[in-house]
Amino acid sequence: MELFLYTALFAPLAGSLFAGIFGASPKNIITGLVTSSLIFLSFVSSLFLFVHLYNGGEIVHVEMMDWIMAGDLSVPFGFVVDNVSSTMMLVVTLVSTVVHIYSMGYMEHDKGFNRFFSYLSAFVFSMMVLVMSDNFLGLFIGWEGVGLCSWLLIGFWYHKESATWAANEAFIMNRIADLGMLIGIFLIYWNFGSLQYDEVFSQVAETDTTILTWIGIFLFIGAMGKSAQFPLHTWLADAMEGPTPVSALIHAATMVTAGVYLVIRANELYSLIPEVGYFIASLGAFVAFFAATMALVNRDIKRVIAYSTLSQLGYMFVAGGLGAYWIALFHLATHAFFKALLFLGAGNVMHAMDDELNIMKMGGMRKVMGWTAILMIVASLALAGIYPFAGFFSKDKILEVAFDSNHYILWGVLWVTAGLTAFYSFRVVMLVFFGKERYKDFGFHPHEAHKFMLWAMSPLAVLAIIAGFFEHQFYNFVTGVLPHYNFSEEIHHVVGQLILVTTGIALTGIGIAVFSNMYREGVFSTVLQNNFIYRFLDNQWYIPKIYDEVFAKPYIELSTLLWNRVDVKIVDATVDGIAKFLHTTGEKTRGMQSGNLSHMLRWVVAGFTLLLVLAVVYTYYSI
Amino acid sequence: MEVIAFYTFAIAIIASFLIVVTSKNVLYSMSALASGMVLISGLFFLLNAEFLGVVQIIVYTGAVIALYAFAMIFFDSAKDVKESRRSRAIFLLSTFSSILLVLLMTIPMSSDAVSALYPMHQDVGNAQDVGMVLFTKYLIPFEVAAVMLLVAMVGGIVMAGKKMDRYLGNDKEEISK
């Protein structure tokens, strides 16, 4: 089994390096093929491992070699494939494979084709490290690795100012969170003496809750960054500057869910600190709602999907925070499928529209790209949580959990959000694929994507439809390592109503989106567009502006100030001042050496007299 | 008697030396110096240092003043010299330090604890006494003083010599080959 593990882990790296060699060369389809097949190999290996575990096999745990050994700290490169990580691996490699293949088509005209595949495979490798590591620091490697790849890929079109800006923003935001994560790791090390999951978790029970709380908080800060939770969420929308497959892979299916994965991974810890869990859940619920509101009004197809990702991550955190780890993981997996699908579909649309993102300029495109439309609708239905699509199962479970744990407010929020989700996802669908063919006004000539790209998307579509039915198997499988979530007795009585209510609001949302008149005229009327709430949402709650005003600009100004005023004018000037002072003293007093003999003699007499006076004073005082 | 002599001499010496340092005329100044020197030798006689008194007269009036006189002739400085800059600060400085030092020196410094290392002999003349010490204890300083005088002589000759007339100024190179 170790062989499979290593294959799963290193095949993407090999692909990345292979593509990297040709990084600066002109497009070479071979790089795409090689990387894709290596990712596929990785997928196959992951599948083997999954099957192995599913059939009750032993957890695969290897220690490849030592990494950091200093003092009492000892961190190896250790990898573990257990039920959780194998699920993640499967999801990651599956989506990656799809995205790789898809990208061969999507990026076919790009100069940086080889480079792209190199980055993309590197990302997969990092993600694999993240999910497979058997210790927190190994996770951190992957954590930062995906951050790096995300930076590279967001800024892939580096000649675009906005892209590089977004890349840097993403990296820096993530770094802020990473600091929290690092602090969490420090805390773990100094309290448990190790960073290995098993050693740490075996000790958590005996540890002081306060410490655990702190650890939980700091680790979650890390998760907040990667999963773009409020207030570190702004980067995710901006990250849409990257190529769309990247958005599908990184900013929807895999990387952003790393935070959720972390919470799931550290479930032993979080189980002991329900307060933090509750906080996580609350924040998740808030983000779910918050992001959904922003998605309501946005006109950028990718940003809408990005906000929906954000929103869905909020759902996952609700589940994770409330202790329903397996449900979080379940939603993570289903979400990965349909969200990747959604993005890839959006990619098709963009491709067709020469990278135009504004949904206002689209419309009626189902005629030219029917398949894409179908795929997108499937994905949207899954997202909206409509039976029998995958999203229904997982999302509903989360609402159930919220309700069951008597957090009715959370439930309420999520419930409303479910409606919003349905609305905005179909708003997009409607605006893009139905209605007036506005694109013609702008002189676009859309066309359907390559066949193989559509084929590549098909597994995701299938999964987006059927994944929900494997809920039970999934539950059995992952609870091998994850705790069960025990629903109370009462919930069984109301579960039906809950489903009904939820589906109801989702359908209402869809209904409003589909049947209202709004989108016909350009979605929202002008009156509405001038409404405060609309502008508030359209400006993303003014948060980017606030960040810009409160952090970014002052930072630049303060930096300049520190340099020009403090460093040059104070610190350095002090040093130079000492030298200048000495020099000026010299210049001022060199007149003592006037060259006049009489003055010289007078100095002697003056010195003599001064000494006499001192002598008198001394004698007087010493008597 | 001694008191009278002392004060007479003292006042005369002070007066002549004051003339030396204040007079604008070199001639007056030098004459006053000479008279002061002679008067000092008077004090020496008063203090039973006949030998020194004689030496004082011979060396100062005989040699030093003569040298100065020649020099004065050479410098053609019989005319008044311009002494400028009698600044207040200098006056205060010198007055203050003088008063201070003089006041300090009024403190008796002698002590009975001190015994003479080379006592005078009452029955022999001062010159003999001096000679005795000079040529035993102070023979070496005496000889060194001789060397010193030689140096002074050599120096004086060299400096006044013809070779020094070759004027090099500051900017010219030394005698070239």
Next chain:
Amino acid sequence: MEHILSILIFFPAIAGVLGFLINRDGIRIYAITITMLEFLISLVLWFQFDSSQIGIQFVENIPLIPEFGVGYFLGLDGISLFLVVLTTFMTMIGIVSIPENTKDMRELLLTLLFLETTMVGVFVALDAILFYIFWELSLVPMLYIIGHWGGEKRIYASIKFFLYTFAGSLIMLIGMLVMAYLYFQATGIWSFNLLEWYRLQLPVDYQLWLFGAFFLGFAIKVPMFPFHTWLPYAHGQAPTVGSVILAAILLKMGTYGFIRFSLPLYPDASVYFITPVAILSIIMVIYTAMVAYAQKDIKQLVAYSSISHMGVVMLGIFALNPEGITGSIFLMISHGIVSGALFLLVGVIYERKHTKMMSEFGGLASVMPRYALIFGIMMMASVGLPLTIGFVGEFLSFVGFYKISHVMTILGGTAVIVGAIYMLGAYKKTFFGQVTKEENRKLSDLNFREYATLIPLTLLVIFLGVYPKPVLEPVDKSVKAVVSIMHQKAITEEGKNTIPLIDLSKEIK
């Protein structure tokens, strides 16, 4: 190989003297050969180094001024071993990096050889005076390098560099003399032998004062805020090779001094001064990072980033536990490699365009992709990405210091954020975006010489990031020895509590 350390020290100097006899054409090859040989010798040293042993190895001890206790006392432990290797390695790289058309090539190369002697000397001297000799002597070649081959304000920069460090180290000299005197009082023998000094257990107030004296000398070299202002000038004006050596090695002398002198000699004072030092270090980290962000000259930016990183090193050292100190030493090495490489990289464009202003560039990634790649790797190492060399040390330093103070670690930990801000900002300005200046389109990518210098560094950055063990292990052992000395010597309760007790018997296998 009994005198390998002496050979290591004096080989470059002797070669330097002989170099005056060599024709200008051959001098480059000569210098490269010499430094390579020197590097090989240092590798032999590493090979011969017995990492299972804890104490000092390769000891040479010849009394020089026995009356006064000054001796030629050399030795090496895990702490200094890698600094020596780093020195020889970076000097080699630096010498290779010198472009062919440099003016006064011969003088530059030979000066570098002399500089190498002094730098190696600093790291292997175990006699305080000998250490001081090399320490001060290293200023002279550097003065010449900055002053002769530097930029516009080179003379100002070089004098400032010299006088600033000179003044600081003179205060340190007083500390050494006091130390020797105290030793004399305790034993009746004059000695500047460091190992002998380690045996002294000083009263706390003495420790505080002496610590202060040493602190000035080291802090200026490091350079710690607010003594850092010489560094931007020195770097800004120095030629590429000068900056490389300065950043890679000379700065390490300060932090090395802390580990070699301040900590083991004054454990209680070290504990006492943790907070002030940490505050200064945190200021270094954040303040200089912000100042770096404001820079327009990319070299100045890298220079300020050096200060910022050295702040982390300081935090690691004053963690006073093996994790932190080992981390700081590793960070020294990594910073040596990374900042050296960054300066080399800046040198590459400077050589092509004779400007270091970031505004003059932009979009270089498309013109010089390979250059951009290596720069990117180095940048990522600089911001401490895991699996690059920068992470290991930074992580360990922070881990170590976390034991001391949580809040201060969080503040210092902002290094990972602010570092990313200015580095990515600079990278964006220089490499991303459109090619703004037409003339930049013609810039050629790296040439052979540049590859020869940068590829090894890149490989090292990744190799040691992935597998730091060969370095960490010997360092860790020696650090444990130091910490255990400190623990034993600590007088105060606080000292005993802060400095962990190390069971050295576990280390000897």
Next chain:
Amino acid sequence: MLEKITIPLEALNLPTLIPMLIAVAGGLTILVVDLFKKDLDKSLYIVLSILFLTMDLGAVFDLELNQRGFFNVMLIDGIAVISQIVMIIASGLFILFAFSSQRFHEYRYPEFFALFLFMTAGFQFMVASDNLILIFVGLETASLSLYTMMVLHNKDKSFEAAIKYFTMGAMAAGFYAFSAMVFYGLTGSVELYKIFEVLHMRGFEPMILVLVASIAMLVSFGFKLAVVPFHTWGPDVYEGSSAALAGYISVVPKVAGFVVVIRIFEGLINLGIDWIEYILYGIVVLTMTLANIWALVQNDVKRMLAYSSISHAGFVMAAIMIGTTQANSGIFLYWILFAFTNLGAFAMLWVSHKRDAKYHERFDHPFEKFSGMVRLMPVGAVMMGLFMITLAGVPPFSIFWGKVYLISSAVNAGYIVLAIIMVLNSAIAAYYYLKLVVHMFLKEPITGRDGSVYMANASTSLKVVLGIAAFFTIASIFFVSPILDFTSFYMAMSGF
């Protein structure tokens, strides 16, 4: 009548005199040779001088320690011997400067060399006695010779310098006499050991007069050693003299001065007169600091070196003030090391002696003259640079060891603040030494110039001197131990 006194010849202990006699005899020989044959080449006289100095040195080595001679006038203790050795060796090296390739006015005088030897003898007498009379006479012999030798350079500036020096010297002589008079009045003796004895017996009463005497002595030797504020002659004299003589003035007369100061003030401090210690402290600090600050703003290398010598003298004065055995042996260690470095520095100035107003209308050795020297004459530049960084106290070159040892002695005696002031001054001093280094190494040469200007006055002997100086400066690390042995031995022998 006085009785006849018979004194056995052995009791006179004539050997104590031999070294000085050799020097005096040498001077006389030269004068006599000149009488017989005029216009002989200077080389003869130089060699003769060296020969006599060598014999002198031999005789000094032959001296037995801790004896008195000639009715206790002569005092041969360790400090007397070691200072004589230092002075003679330094004199021997500095007289080699006369082997210049250019011809100078002063070297055409045989009297110059005779005076040189008389001067040496004068200094020797000065250090080999604790009798104030002999010290005075020796001092004056030497000083008068020195004034004359300066004048023989025959430049306006040297006249001016000599007159300034002479006038201040005459005044200082007055103070010396005054001081001696007060001491005599207090104790009835002019021999230092006796003076201290009686003072001690009298319990220093009246203290104020003891202080007055000390002050007058301090003024007198403050002048001789050029401590602030009695230093004003220093820079002018250095500027006015030829580099050869200026170098000499910076080294040898000060040694003699130190010895006397050690004899007098150590005695007083050891007797417990704190005030002197405080005053010396103040003077030392002022001297080091102010001289350094003034040196910072100089435009001429020689003048800068003048101030730097003042500052170095301040350093050594600090050791005298500290007064421990370590400090005292440090004095000579420091000064020996300083002598060799200064020898080299002034030799470089001398070698490059070429009056040319195009560099500077007033100065012979403006900094600009050395601009870019490394390109025109690398070896010379490296040497000069070496001497400069040595003077700045960069290890491991000679002066560093002196500094370390002196600072160490300050530390050991508890003068931490003083030690800090000392090192800070070293840091300031580094700046002006570096200034020259910067000019030589980092600046571009003035156009239209070649390296010959730096060798205008070179000769083989001068190169040898340079070589010796450079060798000593570089290899001093190996000499420190023997010199220290040597100085400590002699210091311990004389009880300081």
Next chain:
Amino acid sequence: MITLEDYIVLATLLFMIGLYGVIVRTNLLMLFFATEIMLNSVNIALVAISNYYEDLTGQMFAFFIIAIAASEVAIGLGLLILWYKRHGNIDLNTLKSMKG
């Protein structure tokens, strides 16, 4: 009765007169006169002390001081002559080429 102190005070007064002369005179010749006064004043005190203690050392000292004074005159005058030959005066204010 004339005491030792009277002589010493006299000597000190003269010494200060000499000192005063030294610092105010600008004619070098007259300045040298003043230095002679300083030395001579000390001689008075020395002889007086010598007389008081009945000890010959003071007289010896005075004797040597006379010798020194005489030598200084020789050298000093030599210097003045040289200066005069070049500059036609012996005014102290003409010595001003070096300063700073």
